[in-house]
Amino acid sequence: MAFIKLALVFAIIIVLLACKRPLWQAIFGGLVATALFYQILPLDMARLTGEVVSSWSSLSVLLSLYLITFLQRILEARSQIRLAQEDLNGLFHNRRINIIGACLFIGLLPSAASMLLCAELVKNATDGYLEPKEQAFVASWVRHIPESTLPTYTSVLLMLSLSGVETGKYMIGMIVPILMLGGLAYFGYLRRVPTTVDTPQSQNRWMDFVHLFQHLWSLLLILVLILAFHFEVVTAVLVSILLSIFVYHVSAQELKTFVVSAFEKKMLGNTFLVLVLKEFLTFTGVLPQLPDVLAKLPLPTYLIFGLLFFLAAIISGSTAAIAMGTPLAFAALPGGAPLMIFLMCITHAAMQISPTHVCLVVACDYFHVTLGELVRKTIPMVIAFCVMVTVYYNILMLF
Numbered sequence: 001m002a003f004i005k006l007a008l009v010f011a012i013i014i015v016l017l018a019c020k021r022p023l024w025q026a027i028f029g030g031l032v033a034t035a036l037f038y039q040i041l042p043l044d045m046a047r048l049t050g051e052v053v054s055s056w057s058s059l060s061v062l063l064s065l066y067l068i069t070f071l072q073r074i075l076e077a078r079s080q081i082r083l084a085q086e087d088l089n090g091l092f093h094n095r096r097i098n099i100i101g102a103c104l105f106i107g108l109l110p111s112a113a114s115m116l117l118c119a120e121l122v123k124n125a126t127d128g129y130l131e132p133k134e135q136a137f138v139a140s141w142v143r144h145i146p147e148s149t150l151p152t153y154t155s156v157l158l159m160l161s162l163s164g165v166e167t168g169k170y171m172i173g174m175i176v177p178i179l180m181l182g183g184l185a186y187f188g189y190l191r192r193v194p195t196t197v198d199t200p201q202s203q204n205r206w207m208d209f210v211h212l213f214q215h216l217w218s219l220l221l222i223l224v225l226i227l228a229f230h231f232e233v234v235t236a237v238l239v240s241i242l243l244s245i246f247v248y249h250v251s252a253q254e255l256k257t258f259v260v261s262a263f264e265k266k267m268l269g270n271t272f273l274v275l276v277l278k279e280f281l282t283f284t285g286v287l288p289q290l291p292d293v294l295a296k297l298p299l300p301t302y303l304i305f306g307l308l309f310f311l312a313a314i315i316s317g318s319t320a321a322i323a324m325g326t327p328l329a330f331a332a333l334p335g336g337a338p339l340m341i342f343l344m345c346i347t348h349a350a351m352q353i354s355p356t357h358v359c360l361v362v363a364c365d366y367f368h369v370t371l372g373e374l375v376r377k378t379i380p381m382v383i384a385f386c387v388m389v390t391v392y393y394n395i396l397m398l399f
Helices: 002-018 023-037 042-054 056-077 080-092 095-106 114-126 132-143 154-163 167-173 175-188 205-227 233-247 252-261 265-283 287-294 301-316 318-332 337-351 358-367 371-396
Strands: none
Touching (some): 002 023, 002 371, 023 358, 056 114, 056 205, 056 265, 080 095, 080 114, 095 114, 095 175, 132 358, 132 371, 154 167, 154 318, 167 337, 175 371, 265 358, 287 301, 301 318, 301 337, 318 337, 358 371
Protein backbone atom coordinates (compact mmCIF):
# COMPACT_ATOMS: atom_id res chain seq x y z
CA MET A 1 0.00 0.00 0.00
CA ALA A 2 2.86 2.37 0.82
CA PHE A 3 4.24 1.97 -2.71
CA ILE A 4 0.85 2.58 -4.29
CA LYS A 5 0.72 5.87 -2.39
CA LEU A 6 4.23 6.70 -3.57
CA ALA A 7 3.24 5.95 -7.18
CA LEU A 8 0.26 8.28 -6.79
CA VAL A 9 2.53 11.06 -5.50
CA PHE A 10 4.75 10.81 -8.58
CA ALA A 11 1.68 10.46 -10.82
CA ILE A 12 0.31 13.74 -9.46
CA ILE A 13 3.61 15.50 -10.19
CA ILE A 14 3.70 14.05 -13.72
CA VAL A 15 0.07 15.00 -14.44
CA LEU A 16 0.59 18.58 -13.24
CA LEU A 17 3.70 18.89 -15.43
CA ALA A 18 1.81 17.39 -18.37
CA CYS A 19 -0.87 20.06 -17.84
CA LYS A 20 1.88 22.68 -18.34
CA ARG A 21 1.72 23.82 -14.73
CA PRO A 22 4.86 25.56 -13.40
CA LEU A 23 7.38 23.30 -11.70
CA TRP A 24 6.74 24.82 -8.27
CA GLN A 25 3.06 23.93 -8.53
CA ALA A 26 3.86 20.34 -9.54
CA ILE A 27 6.32 19.88 -6.67
CA PHE A 28 3.96 21.58 -4.24
CA GLY A 29 1.20 19.21 -5.40
CA GLY A 30 3.54 16.32 -4.67
CA LEU A 31 4.22 17.72 -1.20
CA VAL A 32 0.52 18.03 -0.41
CA ALA A 33 -0.16 14.52 -1.71
CA THR A 34 2.72 13.07 0.34
CA ALA A 35 1.46 14.79 3.49
CA LEU A 36 -2.09 13.55 2.95
CA PHE A 37 -1.32 9.98 1.85
CA TYR A 38 1.22 9.34 4.61
CA GLN A 39 -0.63 11.42 7.23
CA ILE A 40 2.32 13.67 8.06
CA LEU A 41 1.32 15.89 10.96
CA PRO A 42 1.57 19.70 10.63
CA LEU A 43 4.32 19.85 13.26
CA ASP A 44 6.34 17.25 11.36
CA MET A 45 5.79 19.14 8.09
CA ALA A 46 7.08 22.32 9.72
CA ARG A 47 10.08 20.48 11.16
CA LEU A 48 10.96 18.83 7.85
CA THR A 49 10.66 22.15 6.01
CA GLY A 50 12.81 23.82 8.64
CA GLU A 51 15.50 21.18 8.25
CA VAL A 52 16.12 22.37 4.69
CA VAL A 53 17.35 25.73 5.96
CA SER A 54 18.83 24.46 9.25
CA SER A 55 20.73 21.52 7.73
CA TRP A 56 24.00 22.64 6.17
CA SER A 57 23.85 19.95 3.48
CA SER A 58 20.60 21.46 2.16
CA LEU A 59 21.33 25.11 2.91
CA SER A 60 24.71 24.88 1.17
CA VAL A 61 22.92 23.86 -2.05
CA LEU A 62 20.86 27.06 -1.98
CA LEU A 63 23.85 29.21 -1.01
CA SER A 64 26.08 27.73 -3.72
CA LEU A 65 23.35 28.36 -6.31
CA TYR A 66 23.19 32.01 -5.30
CA LEU A 67 26.97 32.47 -5.15
CA ILE A 68 27.63 30.76 -8.50
CA THR A 69 24.94 32.97 -10.04
CA PHE A 70 26.68 35.99 -8.48
CA LEU A 71 30.03 34.90 -9.96
CA GLN A 72 28.31 34.31 -13.29
CA ARG A 73 27.05 37.91 -13.26
CA ILE A 74 30.62 39.15 -12.80
CA LEU A 75 31.92 36.95 -15.62
CA GLU A 76 29.07 38.01 -17.91
CA ALA A 77 29.76 41.69 -17.20
CA ARG A 78 33.39 41.18 -18.27
CA SER A 79 32.47 38.84 -21.19
CA GLN A 80 34.66 36.07 -19.76
CA ILE A 81 32.36 33.17 -20.74
CA ARG A 82 31.99 34.48 -24.31
CA LEU A 83 35.76 34.99 -24.62
CA ALA A 84 36.43 31.50 -23.22
CA GLN A 85 34.14 30.06 -25.88
CA GLU A 86 36.09 31.94 -28.55
CA ASP A 87 39.30 30.48 -27.11
CA LEU A 88 37.83 26.97 -27.36
CA ASN A 89 36.82 27.70 -30.96
CA GLY A 90 40.39 28.69 -31.71
CA LEU A 91 41.88 25.65 -29.98
CA PHE A 92 39.66 22.95 -31.49
CA HIS A 93 37.67 24.74 -34.21
CA ASN A 94 34.94 22.16 -33.61
CA ARG A 95 31.62 23.12 -32.06
CA ARG A 96 30.84 19.60 -30.85
CA ILE A 97 34.18 19.15 -29.09
CA ASN A 98 33.73 22.58 -27.49
CA ILE A 99 30.35 21.55 -26.05
CA ILE A 100 31.57 18.22 -24.68
CA GLY A 101 34.84 19.64 -23.35
CA ALA A 102 33.20 22.61 -21.65
CA CYS A 103 30.46 20.50 -20.05
CA LEU A 104 32.93 17.90 -18.79
CA PHE A 105 35.19 20.60 -17.38
CA ILE A 106 32.35 22.35 -15.58
CA GLY A 107 31.10 18.93 -14.43
CA LEU A 108 34.23 18.67 -12.31
CA LEU A 109 32.60 21.22 -9.99
CA PRO A 110 30.63 19.19 -7.41
CA SER A 111 27.79 21.70 -7.20
CA ALA A 112 24.33 21.96 -8.74
CA ALA A 113 25.06 25.63 -9.37
CA SER A 114 27.66 24.72 -12.00
CA MET A 115 24.71 23.76 -14.22
CA LEU A 116 24.14 27.48 -14.80
CA LEU A 117 27.57 27.91 -16.37
CA CYS A 118 27.22 24.72 -18.39
CA ALA A 119 23.77 25.73 -19.64
CA GLU A 120 25.06 29.10 -20.85
CA LEU A 121 27.88 27.51 -22.85
CA VAL A 122 25.56 24.91 -24.39
CA LYS A 123 22.99 27.56 -25.30
CA ASN A 124 25.57 29.76 -27.00
CA ALA A 125 26.96 26.84 -29.00
CA THR A 126 23.67 25.18 -30.03
CA ASP A 127 21.18 28.04 -30.53
CA GLY A 128 19.51 27.51 -33.89
CA TYR A 129 20.48 23.85 -34.05
CA LEU A 130 18.75 22.30 -31.02
CA GLU A 131 15.41 23.02 -29.37
CA PRO A 132 15.48 24.34 -25.77
CA LYS A 133 14.43 20.97 -24.32
CA GLU A 134 17.22 19.30 -26.32
CA GLN A 135 19.69 21.90 -25.11
CA ALA A 136 18.56 21.21 -21.54
CA PHE A 137 19.16 17.49 -22.05
CA VAL A 138 22.65 17.97 -23.51
CA ALA A 139 23.68 20.37 -20.74
CA SER A 140 22.36 18.13 -17.97
CA TRP A 141 23.47 14.78 -19.41
CA VAL A 142 27.03 15.70 -20.39
CA ARG A 143 27.66 17.88 -17.32
CA HIS A 144 26.85 14.88 -15.09
CA ILE A 145 29.24 12.40 -16.76
CA PRO A 146 32.11 13.16 -14.33
CA GLU A 147 29.69 12.67 -11.43
CA SER A 148 29.38 8.99 -12.33
CA THR A 149 33.07 8.33 -11.79
CA LEU A 150 35.04 10.89 -9.80
CA PRO A 151 35.56 10.27 -6.06
CA THR A 152 35.18 14.00 -5.47
CA TYR A 153 31.43 13.34 -5.50
CA THR A 154 29.76 12.08 -2.33
CA SER A 155 27.92 9.21 -4.01
CA VAL A 156 31.07 7.67 -5.54
CA LEU A 157 33.11 8.21 -2.38
CA LEU A 158 30.40 6.62 -0.23
CA MET A 159 30.07 3.50 -2.39
CA LEU A 160 33.85 3.10 -2.55
CA SER A 161 33.94 3.22 1.23
CA LEU A 162 31.05 0.81 1.79
CA SER A 163 32.08 -1.69 -0.89
CA GLY A 164 35.82 -1.76 -0.28
CA VAL A 165 36.52 -1.51 -4.02
CA GLU A 166 39.85 0.10 -4.95
CA THR A 167 39.44 3.57 -6.46
CA GLY A 168 41.83 2.85 -9.33
CA LYS A 169 40.05 -0.33 -10.40
CA TYR A 170 36.69 1.39 -10.30
CA MET A 171 37.81 4.39 -12.35
CA ILE A 172 39.49 2.19 -14.99
CA GLY A 173 36.34 0.09 -15.23
CA MET A 174 34.24 3.23 -15.71
CA ILE A 175 36.03 4.21 -18.92
CA VAL A 176 33.58 2.18 -21.02
CA PRO A 177 30.41 3.57 -19.31
CA ILE A 178 31.79 7.10 -19.72
CA LEU A 179 32.17 6.46 -23.45
CA MET A 180 28.61 5.09 -23.48
CA LEU A 181 27.26 8.24 -21.82
CA GLY A 182 29.16 10.48 -24.20
CA GLY A 183 28.15 8.40 -27.21
CA LEU A 184 24.45 8.58 -26.34
CA ALA A 185 24.59 12.38 -26.17
CA TYR A 186 26.65 12.61 -29.35
CA PHE A 187 24.62 10.29 -31.56
CA GLY A 188 21.34 11.39 -30.02
CA TYR A 189 21.72 15.14 -30.44
CA LEU A 190 25.22 16.57 -30.85
CA ARG A 191 25.80 15.10 -34.31
CA ARG A 192 23.03 17.45 -35.50
CA VAL A 193 25.15 20.40 -34.43
CA PRO A 194 27.62 21.45 -37.16
CA THR A 195 31.29 21.05 -36.38
CA THR A 196 32.20 24.38 -37.96
CA VAL A 197 32.37 27.58 -35.92
CA ASP A 198 31.96 31.19 -36.96
CA THR A 199 35.47 32.24 -35.95
CA PRO A 200 38.69 31.81 -37.97
CA GLN A 201 41.02 28.91 -37.17
CA SER A 202 43.69 29.61 -34.58
CA GLN A 203 47.04 30.97 -35.70
CA ASN A 204 48.60 30.40 -32.28
CA ARG A 205 47.07 27.58 -30.21
CA TRP A 206 49.42 28.20 -27.29
CA MET A 207 48.17 31.77 -26.92
CA ASP A 208 44.56 30.56 -27.19
CA PHE A 209 45.30 28.14 -24.34
CA VAL A 210 46.82 30.95 -22.26
CA HIS A 211 43.81 33.17 -22.97
CA LEU A 212 41.47 30.31 -22.03
CA PHE A 213 43.21 30.07 -18.67
CA GLN A 214 42.95 33.85 -18.23
CA HIS A 215 39.22 33.80 -18.91
CA LEU A 216 38.43 30.73 -16.78
CA TRP A 217 40.85 31.20 -13.89
CA SER A 218 37.98 31.93 -11.49
CA LEU A 219 36.43 28.50 -12.19
CA LEU A 220 39.80 26.73 -12.15
CA LEU A 221 40.48 28.29 -8.76
CA ILE A 222 37.24 26.82 -7.40
CA LEU A 223 38.26 23.39 -8.71
CA VAL A 224 41.74 23.59 -7.18
CA LEU A 225 40.40 24.73 -3.81
CA ILE A 226 37.86 21.88 -3.74
CA LEU A 227 40.02 19.06 -5.13
CA ALA A 228 43.45 19.93 -3.75
CA PHE A 229 42.64 21.78 -0.52
CA HIS A 230 39.26 20.17 0.30
CA PHE A 231 37.37 23.46 0.57
CA GLU A 232 33.60 23.27 0.70
CA VAL A 233 31.88 24.53 -2.44
CA VAL A 234 30.43 27.63 -0.75
CA THR A 235 33.82 28.65 0.68
CA ALA A 236 35.64 28.04 -2.60
CA VAL A 237 33.15 30.12 -4.59
CA LEU A 238 33.33 32.94 -2.02
CA VAL A 239 37.12 33.08 -2.38
CA SER A 240 36.79 33.17 -6.17
CA ILE A 241 34.19 35.95 -5.98
CA LEU A 242 36.36 38.09 -3.70
CA LEU A 243 39.37 37.74 -6.00
CA SER A 244 37.22 38.40 -9.08
CA ILE A 245 35.92 41.62 -7.55
CA PHE A 246 39.52 42.75 -7.13
CA VAL A 247 40.88 41.48 -10.48
CA TYR A 248 37.98 42.79 -12.58
CA HIS A 249 37.68 46.08 -10.66
CA VAL A 250 34.00 45.56 -9.93
CA SER A 251 32.47 48.85 -8.75
CA ALA A 252 30.19 49.30 -5.75
CA GLN A 253 27.27 50.05 -8.07
CA GLU A 254 27.89 46.84 -10.01
CA LEU A 255 28.09 44.86 -6.78
CA LYS A 256 24.74 46.25 -5.69
CA THR A 257 23.22 45.24 -9.03
CA PHE A 258 24.73 41.74 -8.89
CA VAL A 259 23.55 41.13 -5.33
CA VAL A 260 19.97 41.70 -6.47
CA SER A 261 20.11 40.05 -9.92
CA ALA A 262 21.84 36.92 -8.58
CA PHE A 263 18.79 36.22 -6.43
CA GLU A 264 16.88 34.14 -8.97
CA LYS A 265 13.62 33.75 -7.09
CA LYS A 266 12.14 31.14 -9.39
CA MET A 267 15.22 28.93 -9.45
CA LEU A 268 15.90 29.18 -5.72
CA GLY A 269 12.21 28.67 -4.90
CA ASN A 270 11.94 25.56 -7.07
CA THR A 271 15.16 24.18 -5.59
CA PHE A 272 13.87 24.77 -2.07
CA LEU A 273 10.64 22.89 -2.81
CA VAL A 274 12.57 19.96 -4.33
CA LEU A 275 14.70 19.75 -1.18
CA VAL A 276 11.56 19.80 0.98
CA LEU A 277 10.00 17.04 -1.16
CA LYS A 278 13.13 14.95 -0.64
CA GLU A 279 12.77 15.38 3.15
CA PHE A 280 9.09 14.42 3.02
CA LEU A 281 9.76 11.27 0.96
CA THR A 282 12.57 10.21 3.30
CA PHE A 283 10.28 10.74 6.31
CA THR A 284 7.66 8.35 4.88
CA GLY A 285 9.94 5.39 5.53
CA VAL A 286 9.16 3.80 2.18
CA LEU A 287 12.81 3.39 1.20
CA PRO A 288 13.76 0.70 3.79
CA GLN A 289 10.79 -1.41 2.63
CA LEU A 290 12.02 -1.64 -0.98
CA PRO A 291 14.39 -4.65 -0.56
CA ASP A 292 11.68 -6.93 0.84
CA VAL A 293 9.24 -6.00 -1.92
CA LEU A 294 11.74 -6.39 -4.77
CA ALA A 295 13.08 -9.69 -3.41
CA LYS A 296 9.80 -11.33 -4.43
CA LEU A 297 10.35 -10.57 -8.13
CA PRO A 298 11.37 -13.48 -10.44
CA LEU A 299 14.62 -11.80 -11.52
CA PRO A 300 18.35 -12.56 -11.14
CA THR A 301 19.72 -11.17 -7.88
CA TYR A 302 21.92 -8.56 -9.56
CA LEU A 303 18.93 -7.19 -11.50
CA ILE A 304 16.87 -6.99 -8.32
CA PHE A 305 19.59 -4.89 -6.74
CA GLY A 306 19.84 -2.80 -9.90
CA LEU A 307 16.11 -2.12 -9.68
CA LEU A 308 16.45 -1.37 -5.95
CA PHE A 309 19.17 1.23 -6.57
CA PHE A 310 17.24 2.72 -9.50
CA LEU A 311 13.99 3.21 -7.58
CA ALA A 312 15.71 4.33 -4.38
CA ALA A 313 17.71 6.96 -6.27
CA ILE A 314 14.57 8.33 -7.93
CA ILE A 315 12.77 8.51 -4.57
CA SER A 316 15.46 9.86 -2.26
CA GLY A 317 18.59 10.56 -4.29
CA SER A 318 21.84 8.69 -4.93
CA THR A 319 23.32 9.05 -1.44
CA ALA A 320 20.32 7.43 0.26
CA ALA A 321 20.19 4.63 -2.32
CA ILE A 322 23.88 3.85 -1.93
CA ALA A 323 23.86 4.05 1.87
CA MET A 324 20.93 1.64 2.08
CA GLY A 325 21.68 -0.76 -0.76
CA THR A 326 25.46 -1.17 -0.94
CA PRO A 327 25.94 -3.29 2.21
CA LEU A 328 23.03 -5.53 1.16
CA ALA A 329 24.26 -5.93 -2.42
CA PHE A 330 27.86 -6.77 -1.53
CA ALA A 331 26.70 -9.24 1.12
CA ALA A 332 24.38 -11.04 -1.31
CA LEU A 333 26.54 -11.05 -4.47
CA PRO A 334 30.18 -11.59 -5.46
CA GLY A 335 31.42 -8.04 -5.00
CA GLY A 336 34.35 -6.26 -6.55
CA ALA A 337 34.61 -3.53 -9.13
CA PRO A 338 32.12 -5.04 -11.65
CA LEU A 339 29.24 -4.93 -9.16
CA MET A 340 30.07 -1.40 -8.05
CA ILE A 341 30.33 -0.24 -11.67
CA PHE A 342 26.93 -1.75 -12.45
CA LEU A 343 25.16 -0.32 -9.39
CA MET A 344 26.82 3.08 -9.69
CA CYS A 345 25.82 3.36 -13.35
CA ILE A 346 22.22 2.37 -12.58
CA THR A 347 22.10 4.96 -9.77
CA HIS A 348 23.58 7.60 -12.05
CA ALA A 349 20.99 6.86 -14.73
CA ALA A 350 18.12 7.10 -12.25
CA MET A 351 19.30 10.51 -11.03
CA GLN A 352 18.93 11.91 -14.54
CA ILE A 353 15.12 11.58 -14.28
CA SER A 354 14.60 12.01 -10.54
CA PRO A 355 12.30 14.91 -9.51
CA THR A 356 14.45 15.29 -6.39
CA HIS A 357 17.55 16.09 -8.50
CA VAL A 358 18.26 19.80 -8.08
CA CYS A 359 20.36 20.07 -11.26
CA LEU A 360 17.38 19.18 -13.41
CA VAL A 361 15.41 22.03 -11.86
CA VAL A 362 18.25 24.46 -12.61
CA ALA A 363 18.50 23.30 -16.24
CA CYS A 364 14.74 23.56 -16.76
CA ASP A 365 14.63 27.07 -15.32
CA TYR A 366 17.52 28.24 -17.49
CA PHE A 367 16.11 26.90 -20.76
CA HIS A 368 12.48 27.70 -19.84
CA VAL A 369 11.26 24.14 -20.32
CA THR A 370 9.20 21.96 -18.01
CA LEU A 371 10.69 19.12 -16.00
CA GLY A 372 8.36 16.77 -17.88
CA GLU A 373 9.81 17.85 -21.23
CA LEU A 374 13.36 17.26 -20.01
CA VAL A 375 12.50 13.87 -18.49
CA ARG A 376 10.78 12.73 -21.70
CA LYS A 377 13.95 13.55 -23.64
CA THR A 378 16.08 11.73 -21.06
CA ILE A 379 14.13 8.49 -20.50
CA PRO A 380 15.11 6.81 -23.83
CA MET A 381 18.78 7.55 -23.08
CA VAL A 382 18.44 6.23 -19.54
CA ILE A 383 16.89 2.97 -20.78
CA ALA A 384 19.59 2.55 -23.45
CA PHE A 385 22.36 3.22 -20.91
CA CYS A 386 20.91 0.76 -18.37
CA VAL A 387 20.71 -1.96 -21.02
CA MET A 388 24.30 -1.32 -22.12
CA VAL A 389 25.75 -1.36 -18.59
CA THR A 390 23.84 -4.56 -17.83
CA VAL A 391 25.54 -6.21 -20.81
CA TYR A 392 28.86 -4.68 -19.74
CA TYR A 393 28.46 -6.07 -16.20
CA ASN A 394 27.86 -9.59 -17.52
CA ILE A 395 30.93 -9.30 -19.75
CA LEU A 396 33.06 -8.17 -16.80
CA MET A 397 31.83 -11.12 -14.73
CA LEU A 398 33.26 -13.52 -17.33
CA PHE A 399 36.82 -12.51 -16.39
